[in-house]
Amino acid sequence: MKLKSKEDFFKLKEETVKKRAQDKDIKLLIGFGTCGIAAGAKIIEKAIEKGLAERNIKNAKIVRVGCVGYCYAEPTIEIVYPEGGSVILGNIKSENALDVIDMHILNKSFESQYVIPRNFE
Amino acid sequence: MVKQVRIALRNCGRVNPESIEDYINARGYEALVTCLFDKKPADVINIITESGLRGRGGGGFPTGIKWKAAAAEVSDEKFIICNADEGDPGAFMDRAVLEGDTHSVLEAMTIAGYSVGADKGIIYIRAEYPLAIERIKKAIEISKEYGFLGKNILGTEFSFDIELKYGAGAFVCGEETALIASIEGKRGEPVVKPPYPAQKGLWGKPTIVNNVETFANICPIILNGKDWFRSIGTQKSPGTKVFALAGKINNVGLIEIPMGMTLRNVIDNIGGGIRDGKEFKAVQTGGPSGGCITRENLDTPIDYDNLLSIGSMMGSGGMIVMDEDDCMVNFAKFFLEFTIDESCGKCAPCRVGNKRLLELLEKVTNGQATEEIIPQIEQLCATIKKASLCGLGQTSPNPVLSTLRYFRNEYDEHIKDKKCRSKVCKALLKYEIVPDKCNGCTRCARSCPVQCISGKVKEVHTIDQKACIKCGVCYTNCKFNAIIVS
Amino acid sequence: MSEVTEYKKILPEELYRKLDSFVEDLGIDSKDPRKKGYLIQVLHKAQSLFGYLPEEVQKFVARKLGVCHSEVSGVISFYNFFTTLPKGKVNISICMGTACFVRGSEKVLKEFENFLHIKSGGVTSDGKFSLDVLRCVGACGLAPVVMVGDRVYGNVNPKMVGDIMTDCIKLANSMEENK
Numbered sequence A: 001m002k003l004k005s006k007e008d009f010f011k012l013k014e015e016t017v018k019k020r021a022q023d024k025d026i027k028l029l030i031g032f033g034t035c036g037i038a039a040g041a042k043i044i045e046k047a048i049e050k051g052l053a054e055r056n057i058k059n060a061k062i063v064r065v066g067c068v069g070y071c072y073a074e075p076t077i078e079i080v081y082p083e084g085g086s087v088i089l090g091n092i093k094s095e096n097a098l099d100v101i102d103m104h105i106l107n108k109s110f111e112s113q114y115v116i117p118r119n120f121e
Numbered sequence B: 001m002v003k004q005v006r007i008a009l010r011n012c013g014r015v016n017p018e019s020i021e022d023y024i025n026a027r028g029y030e031a032l033v034t035c036l037f038d039k040k041p042a043d044v045i046n047i048i049t050e051s052g053l054r055g056r057g058g059g060g061f062p063t064g065i066k067w068k069a070a071a072a073e074v075s076d077e078k079f080i081i082c083n084a085d086e087g088d089p090g091a092f093m094d095r096a097v098l099e100g101d102t103h104s105v106l107e108a109m110t111i112a113g114y115s116v117g118a119d120k121g122i123i124y125i126r127a128e129y130p131l132a133i134e135r136i137k138k139a140i141e142i143s144k145e146y147g148f149l150g151k152n153i154l155g156t157e158f159s160f161d162i163e164l165k166y167g168a169g170a171f172v173c174g175e176e177t178a179l180i181a182s183i184e185g186k187r188g189e190p191v192v193k194p195p196y197p198a199q200k201g202l203w204g205k206p207t208i209v210n211n212v213e214t215f216a217n218i219c220p221i222i223l224n225g226k227d228w229f230r231s232i233g234t235q236k237s238p239g240t241k242v243f244a245l246a247g248k249i250n251n252v253g254l255i256e257i258p259m260g261m262t263l264r265n266v267i268d269n270i271g272g273g274i275r276d277g278k279e280f281k282a283v284q285t286g287g288p289s290g291g292c293i294t295r296e297n298l299d300t301p302i303d304y305d306n307l308l309s310i311g312s313m314m315g316s317g318g319m320i321v322m323d324e325d326d327c328m329v330n331f332a333k334f335f336l337e338f339t340i341d342e343s344c345g346k347c348a349p350c351r352v353g354n355k356r357l358l359e360l361l362e363k364v365t366n367g368q369a370t371e372e373i374i375p376q377i378e379q380l381c382a383t384i385k386k387a388s389l390c391g392l393g394q395t396s397p398n399p400v401l402s403t404l405r406y407f408r409n410e411y412d413e414h415i416k417d418k419k420c421r422s423k424v425c426k427a428l429l430k431y432e433i434v435p436d437k438c439n440g441c442t443r444c445a446r447s448c449p450v451q452c453i454s455g456k457v458k459e460v461h462t463i464d465q466k467a468c469i470k471c472g473v474c475y476t477n478c479k480f481n482a483i484i485v486s
Numbered sequence C: 001m002s003e004v005t006e007y008k009k010i011l012p013e014e015l016y017r018k019l020d021s022f023v024e025d026l027g028i029d030s031k032d033p034r035k036k037g038y039l040i041q042v043l044h045k046a047q048s049l050f051g052y053l054p055e056e057v058q059k060f061v062a063r064k065l066g067v068c069h070s071e072v073s074g075v076i077s078f079y080n081f082f083t084t085l086p087k088g089k090v091n092i093s094i095c096m097g098t099a100c101f102v103r104g105s106e107k108v109l110k111e112f113e114n115f116l117h118i119k120s121g122g123v124t125s126d127g128k129f130s131l132d133v134l135r136c137v138g139a140c141g142l143a144p145v146v147m148v149g150d151r152v153y154g155n156v157n158p159k160m161v162g163d164i165m166t167d168c169i170k171l172a173n174s175m176e177e178n179k
């Protein structure tokens, strides 16, 4: 799909933005930078996938993102709710996956022992 | 409390770097489209110049002025190079940007190409960053599919391609002329400037070398305007700086702060204080070329000029926090060893001078130095600074000079009292057994590698100080805290 | 390929063929005055294939790119990443970047040296393990960092060295078996 003009670009942009705005899934942003992967991001991703299937959750999606900056707490997951707001969880281990899903996806809680303080907006 | 402001890191942790859709959704490629269709190359350069953006690779040279110089050259060929060599050990800002927001660097390089009339971009990246390399390759490929890179970008007359070149573990190759030599397949030895790369760079053609983070600032400036950018940071250093906060700090991580924030705010608030409740000693910025910032300067607003005036430098963004357990003489030695390893050897002041300097420092940490050594060190530093050919040599004495300036007392203690207060410099340590606490379990004697501890079972043991090699094994092995170090 | 068989080669022909086709794919024009720009890229590939760059490989690369051998060896000796001596089957790298240094990587290195009875830069006598230091892998948040192949171990302290070595021994054994 080669864009050939300014109009092509803005058409694509509009479509993309619209598609994204309609996407009402909860997003789980997992830090997939070098630090995150070294700290076990891939294992966490698997555990979360398994947990989502186990709880039969269909409205949540994992997104692999780069380094968020909370290196001290890797692996990290930021959970972004479609209605607004998000929480950042740190030092997640694979055995915490179900716990995280129950608290932050099913109950949409903004507090738990996994939440780490946000140091920027 | 001033909070972080994210410009260069705006998308890091927000978008999937491997998804161009994510990037477009986050206003990606809008800046490029604006430039290509609504702005003349000179307009773009003017915006960058007026924004006051300064190079984030360490030197702080105004980016717009560099672009203007390259644009003014008449040549059949020009190059845009992105410096992703990130040589400062302990810094990972550029890696994070390349891994987390790959497209933004490609987009900015393309804008630079349009502005100065170059059709070829090169990312020079360290081989130690395999993940970033993989993501850049993917991003280049997909950008070509969409027509953001390649021939006739978005149907215009403008064409631009980007290719990758790999470093091979040489710190000096971060220096722009050495980097260019390395891309040409040569030993990465710096050459004397001028001519500057903007006039005669890669293959003798006008070339712009900018740092990754510098590029990461370009698109937001185009989209939001120069006034917006100038409203952040300080008058002489607008915008933000990304730092890799590491060392003895609780919240090790990547931070982006508006210029002008104090170090105190960084350490206490963003960094969450010193680990294990220890005492703050200093922060090193600028890596092996930089210097330390101490308690007395905790409230100095961080920007290019202030850091220089207190004997440190902005550097590329490494920020290493040290606590009471770090010996500053040993720390200066660490950087000097690094410099010696990394010196390309082309000029004698750097190659030989730094070795001599290290020998002097070793005398200090071995307890063999007398008071005359300080002026000797100072003089040698001055010579190396003055006579070296490139930035590596010219800045290599900085860690020594800066620790001498702020931690003269630690040098003096090593020299006069033969003591290392942080208990790091082995030769100056003394291991002793406190008779009252020793119950004669023999554990220490059995573990001492040179068998210099004597004593009968259930009797107080003693260490033969002459034979002790100060390995510390007995200290870690004694279960009754009967051994003390001083 | 006849031009490359004049000097003695003890390394596997198979690997030379791979390197050869890699260079061919680059489509280098032998008259291109800028062809040296490919040298470092080719050396990276060669080292990833052979594990190191002994003279026979250097000569092969020199011929292939049409540059002289002294230039190739000059470049190799300049860059730390390139090595002319073989490493162990499993290479263990200790990060000695500033962040790792202030978090005690020297002690970790010492412990590995004691465990393996080799110094940094050395190879064990059975050729299984080698030890070296590197400068920052960009995972400073996890300092001190140890790398074994692609695997990164974070927050390492001397007490963990035994466990890491257990992994390394397993890795070395599995490489033997796969052979």
Ligand SMILES: Cc1cc2nc3c(=O)[nH]c(=O)nc-3n(C[C@H](O)[C@H](O)[C@H](O)COP(=O)(O)O)c2cc1C
Residues within 6 Å of the ligand: B054, B055, B056, B057, B058, B059, B060, B061, B063, B083, B084, B085, B086, B087, B088, B171, B172, B173, B174, B175, B176, B177, B209, B210, B211, B212, B214, B215, B316, B390, B391, B392
């Ligand atoms: C010894 C030495 C090492 C350097 N290493 C780097 C580096 O790793 N990354 C970088 O961007 N600039 C480095 N620089 C600075 C570059 O020479 C150059 O100034 C910079 O890439 C220009 O980009 P900027 O204006 O965007 O900062 C180094 C300079 C010296 C003297």
Ligand code: SF4
Residues within 6 Å of the ligand: B172, B189, B190, B342, B343, B344, B345, B346, B347, B348, B350, B351, B388, B389, B390, B391, B392, B393, B394
């Ligand atoms: S100052 Fe050092 S690194 Fe720079 S050219 Fe001279 S020897 Fe090489």
Ligand code: SF4
Residues within 6 Å of the ligand: B433, B437, B438, B439, B440, B441, B442, B443, B444, B445, B461, B477, B478, B479, B480, B481, B482, B483
């Ligand atoms: S290990 Fe401690 S208690 Fe035991 S003999 Fe040595 S000093 Fe005494």
Ligand code: SF4
Residues within 6 Å of the ligand: B431, B447, B448, B449, B450, B451, B452, B453, B463, B467, B468, B469, B470, B471, B472, B473, B474, B475
């Ligand atoms: S420091 Fe080492 S050499 Fe000295 S007494 Fe203790 S164990 Fe023996």
Ligand code: FES
Residues within 6 Å of the ligand: B089, B090, B091, C095, C096, C097, C098, C099, C100, C101, C135, C136, C137, C138, C139, C140, C141, C143, C144, C145
């Ligand atoms: S200093 Fe060791 S990973 Fe950066």
